[in-house]
Amino acid sequence: MAKMTVEDLRKLREKKQNELNKRDINGKDCQVIIGMGTCGIAAGAKVVLDTFLKVLDEHKITNVAVTQTGCMGLCYVEPTVEVLVPGMPDTIYGKVDADTVRKIVVQHIIDKKLVADHVYDRPSADIIKNGGR
Amino acid sequence: MHVFLCDFLLDIVQNSLEADSGTVSILIEEDRRMIRFTVADDGKGMSEETQAKAQDPFYTDGIKHAKRKVGLGIPFLKQTVDETGGEFSLTSAEGKGTTVRFGFDMMHVDTPPFGDLPSTLVAVFSYPASCEIVAKRSLSTSLGSGKWEVRRSLLLDALGDLRSSGSLVLLEQYLRSQEDDLDAIRISHDPEIR
Numbered sequence A: 001m002a003k004m005t006v007e008d009l010r011k012l013r014e015k016k017q018n019e020l021n022k023r024d025i026n027g028k029d030c031q032v033i034i035g036m037g038t039c040g041i042a043a044g045a046k047v048v049l050d051t052f053l054k055v056l057d058e059h060k061i062t063n064v065a066v067t068q069t070g071c072m073g074l075c076y077v078e079p080t081v082e083v084l085v086p087g088m089p090d091t092i093y094g095k096v097d098a099d100t101v102r103k104i105v106v107q108h109i110i111d112k113k114l115v116a117d118h119v120y121d122r123p124s125a126d127i128i129k130n131g132g133r
Numbered sequence B: 001m002h003v004f005l006c007d008f009l010l011d012i013v014q015n016s017l018e019a020d021s022g023t024v025s026i027l028i029e030e031d032r033r034m035i036r037f038t039v040a041d042d043g044k045g046m047s048e049e050t051q052a053k054a055q056d057p058f059y060t061d062g063i064k065h066a067k068r069k070v071g072l073g074i075p076f077l078k079q080t081v082d083e084t085g086g087e088f089s090l091t092s093a094e095g096k097g098t099t100v101r102f103g104f105d106m107m108h109v110d111t112p113p114f115g116d117l118p119s120t121l122v123a124v125f126s127y128p129a130s131c132e133i134v135a136k137r138s139l140s141t142s143l144g145s146g147k148w149e150v151r152r153s154l155l156l157d158a159l160g161d162l163r164s165s166g167s168l169v170l171l172e173q174y175l176r177s178q179e180d181d182l183d184a185i186r187i188s189h190d191p192e193i194r
């Protein structure tokens, strides 16, 4: 791809916004929080982030908030992802790989069903105190 | 375990983003042999004692990582640098800020591969912090050079937000186009490298 300028980026954004505004219902008020502490990164959290962006884009969903948190105290099941979807219980998935990400997007975010075999605990006590941050 | 140099970069940058910094600047300088990273912040800095602890593989505060056996982060970076003939330095002053520099010899067989800079910087720019982040990248070849630079504030202005999946997809495309440009320069100037 030719080297883009920030102006190109702005135009692309405006174009996309006009195209997608109308049908962007699936991701409304949804949030995905990826555990990006040292353990998370070591366990592949960056691949998880990349894959979320890719799969959401494939499904033409542009309005899911994709954010990060540091350590969730769940080292042993990293990479972890907390998924907040209106009408669904707040859920933490562990041992997430590219395949699980695909399931989270299709089953949890679009079909509103849990991806049962990857559900883990709530975060540890000191994290809850900070409101999940 | 870390596999890519970009994972070290992300780890070090996160420390700066967590240090109440106003500006975090990231420099990635590549020549035909070395890739050098500089991460500088004007955040809370570290006392001598904290600096020593941060570099000690067996130190952990025991709260944040209850289940973790040893510290990772800086100690692991230093170890990898030592094993591959690279460079590392950390300077910090309390209340002033911290600068971490590290460099890798890309000809050394044990040097981890570079990794994917665009997706690493997507993680950096979408990190939930409100400080300015400046990333500067340069390449110098046997025949010339190439470079690009990007600021968080400009990206935020162009994209409206750095949190929705739609914005981050565009951000990734933007960063990739910058790296593609350097790749083209590298291939045409020094076809034997990488």
Ligand SMILES: Nc1ncnc2c1ncn2[C@@H]1O[C@H](COP(=O)(O)OP(=O)(O)OP(=O)(O)O)[C@@H](O)[C@H]1O
Residues within 6 Å of the ligand: A037, A038, A039, A070, A071, B011, B015, B016, B019, B041, B043, B044, B045, B046, B050, B053, B054, B064, B071, B072, B073, B074, B075, B098
């Ligand atoms: N740029 C910095 N500014 C201020 N303090 C820092 C900086 N970098 C590291 N530190 C200090 O060094 C400590 C150890 O850093 P390290 O990255 O190894 O672990 P951590 O940041 O606590 O945990 P993790 O990276 O796994 O989330 C930090 O907790 C912090 O106190």
Ligand code: FES
Residues within 6 Å of the ligand: A037, A038, A039, A040, A070, A071, A072, A073, A074, A075, A076, A078, B064, B065, B066, B067, B068
């Ligand atoms: S990131 Fe693993 S225990 Fe903190």
Ligand SMILES: [Mg+2]
Residues within 6 Å of the ligand: A038, B011, B014, B015, B073
């Ligand atoms: Mg850290």
